[in-house]
Amino acid sequence: MDPSAAGTVGDLPAELDAFVGRTAELGALTRALRSARLVTVTGMGGVGKTRLALRAAARCASSAQGASGGVGPARARPRPWAWVELAALRDPGLVDHALLGALGLTDHTMRPPRRTLLEHLSGRRLLLVLDGFEHLAEACAELVAEVLRRAPGVSVLAVGRRPLGVAGERLFPLGPLTEQDAVRLLAERAAQQGVSVARGDRAVRELCRRLDGIPLALELAAARLRALSPDRLLERLDDRFRLLTGGGPGTLPRHRTLRTAIGWSHELCTPAERLLWARLSVFTGPFDLEAAEYVCSGDGLPAGDVLDVLGELLAQSVVCREDTPAGVRYRMLDTVRAYGAGWLAATGDTDRLRRRHRDWYLGLATWCELEWFSPRQTEVATRIEVELPNLRGALEYCVTRPEEAHLGQYLAGCLWFCWTGCGRLAEGRHWLTRAANLDGGHAPSRLKALTGLAYVAILQGDTVPALATLEECRRTAEDAASARALAYTEHRTGCLALVTDDLERAETLLRSALRRYGELGELNSAVLMGQVELAMARAFQGDLPEAVRLCEDVRRVCEDHGERWSRAYALYVLAYAAWSEDDPAAARALLVECLGSAHGFNDLLGSVLALELLALVTVSEGDAAEAALLQGAAGALWPSVGLRLFGSVYYNAPHELCEARAREQLGDERYERCVRAGAELDREAAVDRALGRTRASAPAPLPAPRRPGPRQGADTREPAASPAHGGGETTG
Known part of the structure; x- marks a missing residue:
């Protein structure tokens, strides 16, 4: 791939069958x-x-x-x-x-x-x-x-x-297929159904002409050739479906023909198949069998029948099956889905089905929030990515209906781990802002959205809105007498103090929040992040033994619970301490593990922090050129995170020391060339490079430098993101 390309881009959508004609x-x-x-x-x-x-x-x-x-x-x-x-x-x-x-x-x-x-x-x-x-x-x-x-x-x-x-x-x-290509498409798709079609057959050619060579119509027809001959299909187009041509005098004939084709497939379905088709239209993305059974069953369609009926819709090409990282999913083509939605609206059942859809994905988000602090954390991240289109649909339903506002607030707050831990911070702010601005009349749900919104603003470096939201959190939590919300509000305020270099205040607030969590019996990824942030504050103040003790405790708890995301940040602080104590080999081992986990969750903040510290470790080991390259790679990522190294004196000190040593060893011109080469790497290549998958062994190590301290006279800066960030919580 061109090294100047936009970040790592996924594969083109897979073609599940042959491309015909065109x-x-x-x-x-x-x-x-x-x-x-x-x-x-x-x-x-x-x-x-x-x-x-x-x-x-x-x-x-x-x-x-x-x-x-x-x-x-x-x-x-x-x-x-x-x-x-x-x-x-x-x-x-x-x-x-x-x-x-x-x-x-x-x-x-x-x-x-x-x-x-x-x-x-x-x-x-x-x-x-x-x-x-x-x-x-x-x-x-x-x-x-x-x-x-x-x-x-x-x-x-x-x-x-x-x-x-x-x-x-x-x-x-783009117009319809030629008659020759239309016949070929019909024949090939029929062959996939185990049906042999003679391409020279009069009825086959007439069928393709009557369907105007529209690929979707032809594929629907091919699915019917298992049960009906081309002659019988033509007869049905001639009479029963004449009324389904639709549209007025100005409507293009092939638009009416497509409706005929879909309507004809719809008419040939059993009542149960038509009912499921209509109800499946509420899904806005891929769905699994369990979701279909919950959302679409009842009132004429028992849950136990959904699998068999869905299988028939699959056989008729109304529904497509696809394999995703989260397992088998089903989806409808947009045109087919729109047709089903029209029938659902005609029955007056749309709102009830959308509420059931919302209920399913609200339940899914609740389960995922709980399972995020568990050995299923990676599975949760994968599933949320696949389910995101339907979660967005559920959020949109809630935030556009006043009576659903409290559920929208709860849902947006439940997804804190998706927004902050899986690389969707900006989208999280979009939904959390919309939800928090609603008056749902339910304080616990609004607190859940507000605390999430405050944390997102902190991570984006938007200090003034973060402070305003935190103050609203505090007042609302006090009015609601919510000890849990007060604990999270204090934690978030401590995090804000940390990224603005007010270390003493950060330590006071974080210790108080951790005590509150202990009294409540609260233990999850967010609580562990609070402990990591306290450790970072202590490390920046020179108390490495306590920082190590706090993070070793986090690592132990994470390993007991199978938690990998907050563990990665604990490893980052431990690596900082190891390097500060002149042990670059230990620091490298910790950072490699940290980077692998952060990148696996698409956590850009954790990834770029690890790259920055790895650069310093690398120059300490004697490879100044590689260190400069890693600094260039990190520098290319920082604009998507915020102010470089948060504008923090404490985070900037290792970066500046690495740059000074690399420039001294390479000279300014070669250093800049190495930085530019690193900046050309996309994120995937940069991570591979840092993990040692694409570079030779480093030269013999040089003595590690002493631990950096804060610069003098540098007290004017803008805060950005937290060095260790974690989650939204349950506030009632």
């Missing part, structure tokens, strides 16, 4: 992407826009492309890409967050996500694919226009049912 269109689209910076593939639902874009993006990713925008000499390196699926997104305010997620970016700062995106994309060469944007067209158009203006190396492939309307946009309207 040879001319694929070539034309690929050429368009080489000569224009914005290409929008438009067409009706079901015509195959996404499949064509997927294949074109794959071709661009695997072949050498021209310089940005196709202007200039050919380059020998493949073009990096990012695929952003927007169909399940309903809130325009989350478009920027969706792009951050697709680019693998985590931003802990108070900056708007748009600024983070633009700063990251500036100077990079990237193909950005936006799929299913039409319901968010205005927000997407504004974003794309700004990206194209501010990031000249970025090109955009948009996929939707309408143009974006951005200057310079090249439209690529």
